[in-house]
Amino acid sequence: MNDSSINQIPLFIPHSSTSTMVNKTGSWRFFHPKFVEKTAPCSAACPLGQDIARIEMLTSWGLLKDAWQTILKENPFPAICGRVCFHPCENACNRADMDEPIAIHRLERFLGDTAVSDGSKADFNIKPAKGKKVAIAGAGPAGLAAAYFLTRLGYGCEVFEARSEPGGLLRWGIPAYRLPRDILDKEISRIKDLGVTIHCETPVTENLLEKIRSEYKALFVACGYERSITLKIQGGDLARDGLEFLRNPHPAENPSLGRTAAIVGGGNTAIDVARSLVRRGVSVLIVYRRRLEDMPAFEPEAAMAVKEGVKIMELVTPIRIQKNSSNRSSSLPDFRLTLQQMKVGKKKIAGRACVVPDGEKTETIDVQNIFVAIGAKAEPIWQSLNANEPNSLDLRHCRLIEQKIPVVLGGDLTTPDKSVTDAVASGKQAAMALDTYFEKGLDAVEKRLAACRVGAGPALSVDTYLDQDRKYRNAHIVGYDEIVSDYFQSAPRVIPADLNAHLSIRSFEEISATYASDAAKKEAARCFNCGICNACDFCRLYCPEMAVIVDKTKRRINMDYCKGCGVCATECPRNAMALEEEIK
């Protein structure tokens, strides 16, 4: 039927049996693209410089253990920091320019909790033992972190702790409703599993200090601020120490607290004392000498306190505490606190407005207890160590002093911000500083540490220090305008619901909940993964010359055919590429 009666006209069309591979379009190039991973703003904002873009990428892929291990490279305590860190990362998140920042803090906790409940064991490359023992004074976050990083660098570590259990402020300062004790124990047990010895109930006395100087190669001092500052006013000795109360806020240790209390101070300790008292049924009033916005307490914590019923009175400073007459027929509470009203002065110190007494205006309140939480300082033995030594080095989070053995002061003694994460950062910096000190001497320390900065610093990366992948990360911090936002759709930030305030104040149970696995993956998938390659493959798909090659999981560019059009680098949604002029 179909046999043609018309002779077919021969087709005359251009056809070549050699493929276009002969046309090496690479010769046209005067720009060339490169895979250059850059720094995410969250990483640069994190005191520990964690590789958050990669952590969220791995989480979104469901590789939860890998994500957890990526945290462990820079931070030994995901489940702790995922609860108590003030998460400056989220303030820096580029996603906020589109909708809302990634819930980095909650996701860190999710990864930490998942590892704890799975009983995950971290597999590290621990450097070969260097035969050097380091003594660490204090088993708080800074001391434990120093032990963790020093052990990974090949040092033997022994920690001396005055109290009955390790944890420092984590155990004796932060209430259980913010950091459950079983989580704390499990996180610390991982440090012990690395081979770190923790000697509890072993305060560092002058004698022990002598022994350390002769038997150890270095000392890291992370004793924290254990001695509370007292109120130097008439009747100041009648007030109770807030920190001391936090060491055990439970009924067994602190039987009767009455019905009312005043707390003097505006820091995190004041807030923690207030919220612990609320959980004991006490009505709490915080009196603070400056304005609310000047409070050094982390804002979300203060907001939670207010939600739980804590009252805050601003611009008042205590001038006198008197005991009320203990007349059984009188129902007056035990103490009368006299407050001087303050007003904002003209001067500013360190960005905060000064306050001055507002004439003679005073007021009084009657309460059953007064707690003081106006700061703390180190025990005298440590203050003596911090004498002006000629051979010393001030690093941002610690201070290295060349004595008989090198001594590094860290934690609260040196950190500019008194936070758990900064304390861990201090331990990390101390470990890197000491290792460099032993390898190359005091003069090499600053330069070596500067090379490990995340972005412009101050956060440091141990991964970079160990010459791992992050060493090749460009310090440039990716901005929102460098994200190709067309690739992303607006999606709400989803975090698990907190315990309701009226339930939360009935116990010391943890307030915030952890993610379900699917919700966590979904939230992590909102991350732009700023500056890193997440294998989205758009560079390869859009390359008109098919010059992007995937070798195993790494991408490279076949320069024989890359004509330098720049489509790959322009289309990279997360700025993990760069385009450079080529000089021929």
Added chain:
Amino acid sequence: MKKVIEGSQAVSEAARLARVQVIAAYPITPQTHIVEALSGYCSNGTLDARFINVESEHSAMAAVIGAASGGARAFTASSSHGLAYMHELLHWASAARLPIVMAEVNRALGPGWNIWTDQTDSLAQRDTGWIQLYCEDGQEVLDTTLQAFRLAEELNLPVMVILDAFYLSHTFEPIDIPDQQLVDRFLPRLSPRIKMDTANPGALNQLVTPAAYMEMRYNTQLAMQSAQDCLEKIEKEFAAVFNRTHGPVEAIRCRDADIIMVTTGTVTGTCRQVLADLRSRGEKVGLFKLKLFRPFPSNLICRHLGAAKKIAVIDRNISFGAGGIFAQEIRAALCNLDRPPRIFSYVAGLGGRDITPNTLVEIYNETKTKPTPKQESVWIGLNQEIVGTWRN
């Protein structure tokens, strides 16, 4: 089996029966029903074809060019602005000698925004190297679409099957939908002459220098010139299977006619009735239906129209500054005859305005009473209340 279906569906049924392998299209009124039905066939498994969703008509044509270069039987459909958007790639498809079939529903171009029928869209593509076939009714649409695949594949030229918006695309008629077995006999699987093959890599359509470009174009012209014979041969084979034929042109009572009216598309159907009425009144009138427009069947035009005194060409299209396009081409085809007929050019029915029997009678009378035609086209049925105010 006969079914009452609309003209659009006649196209879809033909494409299904042709067992097309790749369809890429972008929706546009009044074409959408065609590919809507086909996408349904692809998704419910009635048709084993790849339906490629694209973001534009330009991409739709690019996709079927790719498919046809890979040796697949490829189909698309468009209309009006969609067709205009394909323009660049229409040239490509024909010069690359790809046997693509497209259904084109004649619709006016904007502005003024207008979805009704008008032939200017497809006629604006007359120089792109596509074979063009203008259909009169639903059955012809179905049959022509089936034939179009044969024509395209034998000549390695793309074919446009053209139907009027709404009068044809959306009108339901009883249409014989042939059995698949019979269609398979008429239209076997494509044995492509061009077929990219990853096992044997090569490149198509690279640079051609002046040393060979003219020959390449001449080669296409030769293929075009053989299309009329090829269509006639295919129609014979079609008639042998289905017992129906339509022809590249149809001349009705032209032999003794003094005046022959030339029509395309659905206007032909209206004119058949007018012809019967006028003949019954003793008028010596004929009707010439032009279906094949590219290649232009000059020999058939000379044969059927050459002996008449006057020819009245009805153009539902306008080439601004020149006039009705069919009239120009017919005039050109006849001009070298010893005593060519007078060509009367009429522009009517633009933008979907009805061409009624009265319109056609008016055209006939005008042609009959005027001894010589005007140089320019006469516009029929203009509203004088509007245009009368424009003249001094």
